[in-house]
Amino acid sequence: MLRFTLRRILQVIPTVVVVALLIFVIFSVVPGTFAASLFADGKRAADPQMIARLNEEFGLNKPLMERFVTYVTDLAQFDLGTSFRTRQPVIDLINDRMGASLQLAIAAMVFALVVGVPLGFLAALRPGSVLDTVTMIGAVSGLSMPQFWLGLLMMYLFALQLNWLPSFGYGDGSFRNLILPAVTLGVTPLALLARTTRAGVLDVLNADFIRTAHSKGMSEMKVVRWHVARNALVLIVTTVGLQFGSLIGQAVVIEKLFAWPGIGSLLVDSVAIRDIPVVQGTILVIVLWFLLINTAVDLIYAAIDPRIKQE
């Protein structure tokens, strides 16, 4: 198990390196610079002297290869650089925002798990029933609905019409502020989990060993608990892992819409103004998060299904 764990963790390293290189190359060739973005809204005249000073300060007038070497050297020392815009270390900016992003992603995942898995289970146990039909229609709708639009609908209904919840913002970090963005973000993984759980459970229910269990006279409850649930778990864990890993990336739109102070909104702002160190740092953190979650999922697989470890 230790070797398996080490191997999975070591596999993360080359992926991170490739992603880091890609980010550097992409943002070296896209048009637009931080200095030019300062007057992009036309609210002030361009100032060539200031542009030259900024480019010099941030090393943007150095040759590409020299910048690349600096970038890689800093990265090897876990230094994500300094933000052009705030002139603060990128890691500090990410730290400021990571808590809110994690809070949102965890809340969305808990919501998706608590609602999606039981719904999928129940739908599979009663295929063709009203509950099954409604669940699957809901799941398809949840998967196909643009999050931005869904978020606006939620705001309109729960904030404007019913006046139950605040429509935006972090407030003082209260649970009430978290509900709308978390539910909006959680709808897609919920729908996916419901569908996957239903498919997984149906698959297991049709397996020979379930028929054997029934023929041995085991009660329905015991069959579901000991055989169906355990065997469907691998598929559910896979879906949870993939979804949870990508939630921070998916949250970009939701954070922007609900003025939620996570790293998603930091990323969007930074791309727009070409604050390259922040963009690079934020994307790396999102990628690293995804890889770590997936590694964790692989390790959980091995724990719940010995066949995987053997493979």
Add this chain to the structure above:
Amino acid sequence: MLKKLTLAAMLSLSVATGALAAGERSGGTLVFTAPYGSSFATLDVQASPNTQEEFITQAIHRGLYSWNSIENKPVLELADSEDVSEDGLTHTYHLRKNAVFHNGKPLTADDIIYSYKRIANPKNAFPGASFIAVIKGAEEFIAGKAEEISGLKKIDDNTLEITYTGPINPGFPLMQNTTVIYPSNVEDESTFAKNPVGLGAFVFKEHVPGSQVVVEKFDKYYEEGKPYLDRINIVLMAEDAARDVAFRNKEIDVSILGPTQYQAYQGEEGLKDHLLEVAEVYTRNIGFNPAFEPFKDKRVRQAINHAINAPLIIERLVKNKAYPASGWLPLSSPAFDKDKAAYAFDPEKAKALLAEAGYADGFEFEVTASPNESWGVPIVEAILPMLKKVGITVKPKPVESSALGDAVTSNNFQAFIWSNLSGPDPLNALRCYYSKTAQSACNYTSYASPDFDKLYEAAQQERDPAKQNDLLRQANNIVQDDAPVWFFNYNKAVMAHQPWVHGLVPNATELAVQPYDEIWIDENAPDARK
């Protein structure tokens, strides 16, 4: 002046009447929105040229001058009076004796000298350095060739002498967000980015990155009886649609409106009576590059101005959230010529001009454009059929906003569409058409006219504001006749506010930025705000 006051008064009708009817009330919390992004770049506002940080500046800081939206001009802020030398170069400021920083330090001349040196320090590369450059000796200091700024001289703690490079109105450069005054007794300057200390009416309380900045009333503020509010939550809300819901739900007290919302709010009871409108100091335009053969001929440029029905586009696409432009200087400019007519929509005249210029069969050109709904690709798409009718084929070249500036300042375009600053200082605005201004600075269309230069140089030397404005008016008319750009519109900024909010002003420099110390909320505000 009468014209300016009339304009300001007209534009602030709803607010002004509200204020007169009720009388100022102290106390309460204002929830103000900062709509230009999802974060504040820094709380060290001297380091940031962004409008977003101006919301913080207005609450926490003060500059030597400030903008008076009612008088439509910069006024002294941190000095009770000033003496100006006969040549107009040296100003002696008698500083306010009752101005105190939030850390308890009284304002002295040292603070102003310290602040201007910090802004101009070449190691900092701050955006405000170009404003400080109007002070004698600042250019040398910025270039790292001098230890001091020779034009700054402390007479005593409360008296400061500043010598400028020319007989300018120093109010314009020294009222900026990036030229505010910091206390000189803070040892670690890096703390300004997290714990700002200023002379403003509100003290910094809290910053939740990506969410909001909270400020509270400063009891030792130098304006007696002000501010009225106890607290302001400046919340970040970049999304128009989300802001709309929050405003209707009364979670925020003000909202800046886009064209679609403006149209919707105008038609709704309860909303339409609480809109504040102003002609801001931005001119939307398509700039022509004279290096592109057809644009060398002014008849071609004039033909394009005649071929496009700008009022129709403003009505249909911009939902009347703009004023048709006649020339470069906007309606709110003191040098605006109300008697000079705009280019009339006249396709036949356009065809005739094109034929005279040798382009009877038309030509094709590319417009570099950002996605902006009011001055980007959608507008280029709207002019496309109009120009087609006179034989000109237009192709939009979409770029991101940050790439637009790069393309324009590197002269890498045939034409571009942009919104550019055209005020409030007409002298500074027309600098962009002075032939000695570099293309990469703001003379984006490489404009050069000896007649214009002559008038502009005369205006630079003129100390009588009325005569200076007259010269600039004539210079502006030359630009209009030469048509280096297609004059599209002047932005109409619109702010919606809750009925209980009073004291908002029609700030032509940026409507979203309001003097917080003037704002108060009445008894009708929700309990949580009172």
